[in-house]
Amino acid sequence: MTKFIARRLLLLIPVILGVSIISFSIMHMIPGDPARIIAGEGATKQDIEAIRSKYGLDRPLIEQYFRFMKGILTNDLRSIKTERPILKEISPRFLNTVQLAVVSIFISSIIGISLGIASAVRRNTWLDSFAMFFSLIGVSMPIFWLGILLIIIFSVFLGWLPSGGKGGVEHIILPAVTLGLATSAIIARMTRASMLEVLNQDYVRTAKAFGLAKRKVVYKYVLRNALIPIITVIGLQFGYLLGGAVLTESVFGWPGLGRYVVDSIFNRDYIAVQVGIMIIAMSFVLVNLLVDIFYALIDPRLRRG
Amino acid sequence: MLVKKALVIWFLVVAVFLFAAKYGGTLRFLFGVDATTLLGPNIPDSISNIVASHILEGLIDVDENLKIIPCLAERWEVKENGTAYVFYLRKGVKFHDGEDFNAYAVKTHFDYVLNSSLRNVGMFKGILKEVLVLDQYTVEFRLFQPYTPILYRLATSSAAWILSPKSIEKYGNDPALFGRNPVGTGPFIFKEWKVGERIELVRNPNYWQNGLPYLDGIVFSVVSEDVSRVNQVRAGDADIMYNPPPALLPALEQDPRLQLKTIPTVRVIYIGLNSRQAPLNDLRVRQALNYAVDKEKLCKVIMRDMARPSDSPLSSITYGYVPTGGYPYDPQKARQLLKEAGYSNLKLELITPKGRYLNDYETAIALQGMLKEVGVTVDVKPMEWGTYVGKILSSKPEDWDYQMFLLGWAPGTAEGHWVLFPLFHSINQMGNPQGTARYNNFFYSNPKVDELIDKIGSELDEKKLMEYYAQAQKIILNDAPWIFLYEMKIATVMRKEIKDLKIYPIERFNMTYAWIDR
Numbered sequence: 073m074t075k076f077i078a079r080r081l082l083l084l085i086p087v088i089l090g091v092s093i094i095s096f097s098i099m100h101m102i103p104g105d106p107a108r109i110i111a112g113e114g115a116t117k118q119d120i121e122a123i124r125s126k127y128g129l130d131r132p133l134i135e136q137y138f139r140f141m142k143g144i145l146t147n148d149l150r151s152i153k154t155e156r157p158i159l160k161e162i163s164p165r166f167l168n169t170v171q172l173a174v175v176s177i178f179i180s181s182i183i184g185i186s187l188g189i190a191s192a193v194r195r196n197t198w199l200d201s202f203a204m205f206f207s208l209i210g211v212s213m214p215i216f217w218l219g220i221l222l223i224i225i226f227s228v229f230l231g232w233l234p235s236g237g238k239g240g241v242e243h244i245i246l247p248a249v250t251l252g253l254a255t256s257a258i259i260a261r262m263t264r265a266s267m268l269e270v271l272n273q274d275y276v277r278t279a280k281a282f283g284l285a286k287r288k289v290v291y292k293y294v295l296r297n298a299l300i301p302i303i304t305v306i307g308l309q310f311g312y313l314l315g316g317a318v319l320t321e322s323v324f325g326w327p328g329l330g331r332y333v334v335d336s337i338f339n340r341d342y343i344a345v346q347v348g349i350m351i352i353a354m355s356f357v358l359v360n361l362l363v364d365i366f367y368a369l370i371d372p373r374l375r376r377g
Numbered sequence: 378m379l380v381k382k383a384l385v386i387w388f389l390v391v392a393v394f395l396f397a398a399k400y401g402g403t404l405r406f407l408f409g410v411d412a413t414t415l416l417g418p419n420i421p422d423s424i425s426n427i428v429a430s431h432i433l434e435g436l437i438d439v440d441e442n443l444k445i446i447p448c449l450a451e452r453w454e455v456k457e458n459g460t461a462y463v464f465y466l467r468k469g470v471k472f473h474d475g476e477d478f479n480a481y482a483v484k485t486h487f488d489y490v491l492n493s494s495l496r497n498v499g500m501f502k503g504i505l506k507e508v509l510v511l512d513q514y515t516v517e518f519r520l521f522q523p524y525t526p527i528l529y530r531l532a533t534s535s536a537a538w539i540l541s542p543k544s545i546e547k548y549g550n551d552p553a554l555f556g557r558n559p560v561g562t563g564p565f566i567f568k569e570w571k572v573g574e575r576i577e578l579v580r581n582p583n584y585w586q587n588g589l590p591y592l593d594g595i596v597f598s599v600v601s602e603d604v605s606r607v608n609q610v611r612a613g614d615a616d617i618m619y620n621p622p623p624a625l626l627p628a629l630e631q632d633p634r635l636q637l638k639t640i641p642t643v644r645v646i647y648i649g650l651n652s653r654q655a656p657l658n659d660l661r662v663r664q665a666l667n668y669a670v671d672k673e674k675l676c677k678v679i680m681r682d683m684a685r686p687s688d689s690p691l692s693s694i695t696y697g698y699v700p701t702g703g704y705p706y707d708p709q710k711a712r713q714l715l716k717e718a719g720y721s722n723l724k725l726e727l728i729t730p731k732g733r734y735l736n737d738y739e740t741a742i743a744l745q746g747m748l749k750e751v752g753v754t755v756d757v758k759p760m761e762w763g764t765y766v767g768k769i770l771s772s773k774p775e776d777w778d779y780q781m782f783l784l785g786w787a788p789g790t791a792e793g794h795w796v797l798f799p800l801f802h803s804i805n806q807m808g809n810p811q812g813t814a815r816y817n818n819f820f821y822s823n824p825k826v827d828e829l830i831d832k833i834g835s836e837l838d839e840k841k842l843m844e845y846y847a848q849a850q851k852i853i854l855n856d857a858p859w860i861f862l863y864e865m866k867i868a869t870v871m872r873k874e875i876k877d878l879k880i881y882p883i884e885r886f887n888m889t890y891a892w893i894d895r
Binding site: 102103104105108109110111112115116117118119122123126150153154155156157160161164165168219220223224227228231234235236237238321322323324325327328331332335337338339340 | 407410411413414419421422494496497498499500502503552553556557571572573574575598599600601602604605606608609611612613614761762763764766767768770812813814815
């Protein structure tokens with residue numbers, strides 16, 4: 073197991089190198105001059121050139137890449153826009169993103185798995201139709217629209233919850249639910265499909281024939297065996313959420329990483345975008361690793377592999 | 378009699394109680410993006426400017442009508458044919474860190490600015506030679522040569538907001554850190570900045586204007602989605618936001634909990650006509666394009682009255698503006714001019730940003746329709762802002778092949794020289810190594826206008842100055858280097874209970890006098 077984890081962690085290095093090269097190339101391939109954009113309207117020639125030389129934007133690309141990688145290793149990178157150390161800019165935003173991702177994946181797992189189980193067990197009843205109808209809506213509803221709708225209902229009209237920003241626990245409810253509903257729909261569908269497949273297995277029929285309680289059959293034998301694809305989906309969704317939910321963050325004024333990276337792209341803040349993307353890539357890889365470890369915990373058969 | 382008197386007094390007391398400004402409360406202000414830095418000379422954007430203007434102050438300021446008013450200097454004199462400005466400073470003012478404000482502080486500040494390479498020191502470098510201390514409360518600004526817009530620059534530029542000498546000593550070498558530790562003399566003191574989230578200011582109890590400010594503090598928060606910003610104000614989770622989506626304006630106007638304020642700004646929106654190549658090097662074609670555009674209709678239908686037609690490169694509230702009459706909507710004349718120039722079935726390309734300015738792309742599409750009426754086919758190409766700026770403000774000659782482009786210009790200095798000089802002086806044509814503010818990307822050149830702009834930069838006599846302004850604007854209008862479109866307004870949505878909050882046409886909000894009626 074330790075060997076497996078170590079190997080996977082080592083794999084991070086080429087992934088990160090690759091991501092750094094790709095994000096660097098893309099950022100420098102798109103047209104636009106950060107000095108021009110950051111200096112703002114009405115900057116004089118002097119102002120613009122000062123910014124350019126300060127960040128080495130007038131140097132050859134290869135040199136800029138090595139300066140960037142050196143900066144990463146020595147933790148000496150600064151945002152072009154705010155001139156602050158980049159980790160100081162990114163880490164609070166990344167923590168916010170993690171917070172939102174954890175709460176919403178929690179909400180969506182609870183809703184998704186219970187709906188999925190219910191509709192699989194009571195297949196073709198009104199409950200099943202309702203659950204699948206709900207998840208159809210959840211999958212197809214634009215997050216952006218759902219978010220604004222929730223704000224109008226719960227903040228503007230009812231005044232129960234704050235309409236945005238960060239603060240106490242009440243501030244995370246609406247954005248987490250918005251994100252969670254869409255994700256829960258995907259989880260519900262996956263749970264249902266996976267459960268149905270297991271429910272038709274011979275050993276389930278056997279278990280039933282032996283007269284085991286239905287509850288025990290469903291939770292102990294079926295769910296446990298159906299869990300692998302469900303966890304895969306949850307893991308993937310969690311990985312996506314860690315990349316920042318740009319639309320949700322925008323609608324609720326949630327100061328997360330996704331919106332920051334998008335704004336930084338518009339500002340051509342190369343450093344912020346490159347470091348942001350590397351962190352997103354890294355967390356995606358780590359989440360996948362966690363999922364794999366989870367597999368092994370749930371399914372002893374995989375432990376030997 | 379006595380009863381009557383008592384009644385009057387009672388009435389007055391009630392009136393004072395009812396209408397006098399109330400102390401207390403925190404104002405919650407919403408932005409779409411986070412501020413960049415609060416270090417005045419390093420501020421590149423209007424959002425940082427709005428925040429910092431409550432912490433830092435300059436020697437002089439502008440009021441909401443863009444008139445120059447005293448601030449940390451009580452009065453000033455122009456000397457030696459405009460190469461020296463003497464300022465008499467206010468006494469008894471203290472910085473937030475307890476340091477005294479005096480002539481030495483002013484000198485320390487400008488020495489720091491002139492010797493730095495911060496983002497907007499270009500406003501003073503090459504113009505301001507040095508600052509001399511005449512006595513403890515008198516300073517003299519020496520210029521390299523007469524430059525009359527200097528007063529407007531001192532009144533509006535964030536680089537001129539005086540920083541505490543102690544803070545310069547402490548943070549001067551690290552602009553990033555300085556940007557999070559601004560120390561000035563303003564009505565509010567910087568308290569906290571949570572990155573990407575909010576900035577908090579608290580009341581300065583020792584502010585030199587007795588009794589001000591009324592508010593206990595201001596919180597600036599970031600919500601990037603404009604509909605969400607509106608909703609927060611509607612829900613009462615915030616007090617003020619600006620630039621709401623125009624589609625929501627009618628609904629906001631009717632909301633009894635809100636007040637909607639719309640004021641004109643110094644920003645003009647125009648179509649630049651690149652006169653480097655045919656057919657736009659032909660004056661008749663450029664004039665024809667101006668006659669073909671129905672500006673009234675653009676403002677009414679596309680802009681929903683958030684703009685008004687412009688007849689000059691200057692907005693009508695920019696200092697130096699003189700009405701020129703502009704180009705009336707006359708498609709007949711447009712067709713005739715095009716015929717004279719020998720063009721039938723003219724094809725042109727118009728590049729435009731999308732979402733940078735209110736309804737910019739929509740305006741471009743409307744223009745396409747209007748120009749079609751006079752036989753000009755326009756191909757509209759929207760571009761992402763960063764790419765767009767890279768193209769139209771490029772220093773590489775191979776990029777100068779664009780024909781028409783939509784752009785806005787807002788002189789933050791509130792005066793016309795900062796419109797005419799960067800945009801219309803031939804020295805500032807793209808690629809000219811002598812240019813100090815190269816924004817003449819439509820390659821306009823008229824020796825007469827160059828001469829007038831130079832005179833505007835140094836004329837002290839206001840009557841003559843306005844005469845030069847009038848001539849320059851008339852000639853430029855006639856030369857038609859742009860399609861003159863409209864000047865923008867700015868809309869602000871506030872809770873009803875917010876009073877006396879001042880909105881300036883240079884995208885500044887002044888909360889010094891604001892109070893909350895709760």
